Amino acid sequence: MKKFDYLKPHTLEEALSLLSQYGDKARLIAGGTDAIVMNKQKKISPDVLISLQGIQGLDQIESNGTFKIGALVTHRTIEQSERIKKRFPLLAEASSVLGSVQIRNVATLGGNLCTASPSAETAPSLLVYEAEVLLVSRMEERRLSLPSFFLGPGETALDKKEILKEIILPSPPPNSLGAYLKLGRRKSVDLSVVNVAVLLTLDPKTGICERARIALGAVAPTPLRAKETEKILEGNLLDERLIIRAGDWAKQECSPITDIRGSAEYRREMVAVLVAKAIKQSVKLPRK
Amino acid sequence: MKQTIHFKLNGEPVQIEAEPNLTLIQVLREKLELTGTKEGCGLGECGACTVLINGKAVNSCIFPVMETDGKNVITIEGLADVDGNLHPIQRSFVENGAVQCGFCTPGMVLSAKALLDETPKPTEEEIRNAIAGNLCRCTGYLQIIQAIKEASKKI
Numbered sequence: 001m002k003k004f005d006y007l008k009p010h011t012l013e014e015a016l017s018l019l020s021q022y023g024d025k026a027r028l029i030a031g032g033t034d035a036i037v038m039n040k041q042k043k044i045s046p047d048v049l050i051s052l053q054g055i056q057g058l059d060q061i062e063s064n065g066t067f068k069i070g071a072l073v074t075h076r077t078i079e080q081s082e083r084i085k086k087r088f089p090l091l092a093e094a095s096s097v098l099g100s101v102q103i104r105n106v107a108t109l110g111g112n113l114c115t116a117s118p119s120a121e122t123a124p125s126l127l128v129y130e131a132e133v134l135l136v137s138r139m140e141e142r143r144l145s146l147p148s149f150f151l152g153p154g155e156t157a158l159d160k161k162e163i164l165k166e167i168i169l170p171s172p173p174p175n176s177l178g179a180y181l182k183l184g185r186r187k188s189v190d191l192s193v194v195n196v197a198v199l200l201t202l203d204p205k206t207g208i209c210e211r212a213r214i215a216l217g218a219v220a221p222t223p224l225r226a227k228e229t230e231k232i233l234e235g236n237l238l239d240e241r242l243i244i245r246a247g248d249w250a251k252q253e254c255s256p257i258t259d260i261r262g263s264a265e266y267r268r269e270m271v272a273v274l275v276a277k278a279i280k281q282s283v284k285l286p287r288k
Numbered sequence: 289m290k291q292t293i294h295f296k297l298n299g300e301p302v303q304i305e306a307e308p309n310l311t312l313i314q315v316l317r318e319k320l321e322l323t324g325t326k327e328g329c330g331l332g333e334c335g336a337c338t339v340l341i342n343g344k345a346v347n348s349c350i351f352p353v354m355e356t357d358g359k360n361v362i363t364i365e366g367l368a369d370v371d372g373n374l375h376p377i378q379r380s381f382v383e384n385g386a387v388q389c390g391f392c393t394p395g396m397v398l399s400a401k402a403l404l405d406e407t408p409k410p411t412e413e414e415i416r417n418a419i420a421g422n423l424c425r426c427t428g429y430l431q432i433i434q435a436i437k438e439a440s441k442k443i
Contacts, residue, residue, distance in 0.1 A: 008354065
């Protein structure tokens with residue numbers, strides 16, 4: 001592995017000033033499960049790694065008022081957090097199937113987003129919850145929605161002088177039901193072939209779908225919302241025919257590629273299957 | 289430039305000077321000569337390098353050594369007692385035929401220890417989940433699961 005210096009600032013301000021001091025030569029590191037691997041594989045070659053682990057408060061979950069998850073909260077913490085399991089179960093589910101226990105003990109939510117893999121485990125769940133990220137620089141702070149944060153594979157809107165500080169989660173409407181499904185070649189330690197999150201709000205009296213949020217991962221340059229498919233569901237009763245139609249629509253909203261984990265055709269078909277399955281699982285319809 | 293770090297290793301305080309780009313496993317094996325921890329894939333996928341940091345299972349092959357500063361590290365060498373008596377988990381691995389070539393064993397045992405410390409009476413599902421990040425190329429998984437189950441009865 002290429003030699004690098006390892007700096008461990010104690011405050012966000014210090015980290016930000018190191019970031020501007022070293023510029024392109026520096027790279028931020030949170031848990032390091034991506035950064036160290038990429039460094040070993042020579043995909044990145046920083047002169048300086050700036051660790052965020054020494055900064056107090058970044059590993060906190062705040063649930064009084066606005067729900068905020070610090071960028072350095074690990075997936076293990078998320079998977080075990082009663083507050084997150086209760087209020088954002090699809091995120092807890094996604095974190096619980098990421099990597100392995102060893103990875104989840106170290107890898108962070110902020111890291112997962114900043115790596116910006118199209119198959120990022122937590123992205124579909126965060127997209128259906130309409131999460132935002134708080135980016136801070138020395139001059140200002142800005143809040144971005146996830147669709148404007150993800151720009152492409154490995155690419156985000158994060159400026160070189162910014163740090164992702166926290167993830168902000170608005171409360172979903174009451175009576176929201178959802179599911180997160182991951183299709184992988186094996187259960188652990190592999191990236192998704194396709195991942196899907198669905199969050200539905202039904203009128204408790206009529207059963208009509210008032211609001212639908214559907215997000216797809218690993219089937220486009222970035223994780224994305226399937227907005228046309230959402231529209232098909234909204235205002236309607238979720239019967240078998242409509243659910244199948246929604247799956248078929250979702251297929252049209254993605255643009256998968258062929259890689260070692262699956263072909264584009266296979267991925268597209270699986271989007272239809274998983275979207276239908278996730279809708280049924282959300283509203284507890286029997287699977288067919 | 290080398291940096292000095294302090295941490296607790298198997299209960300004893302250590303101070304080392306290390307290049308900041310090293311991973312924990314490099315320091316354990318090459319500087320501290322504790323070769324019980326094995327390196328398999330080197331990418332955090334196989335779990336052979338598993339150690340405990342503050343009680344949590346971690347892949348030491350992708351863990352920056354600089355992050356161990358001030359932490360409590362347990363390796364496989366830290367499990368037996370001072371007289372060399374095996375830890376109950378280790379004994380259970382031996383008694384249940386859970387050791388074949390042995391390369392995954394230190395990592396498996398430490399993943400099992402992290403599990404049993406947190407969940408003393410795990411279900412089989414919890415055991416499987418706890419070792420999902422530890423590959424055994426001899427594929428002796430059933431004996432390993434059995435060994436962890438038996439160990440949970442004795443701790």
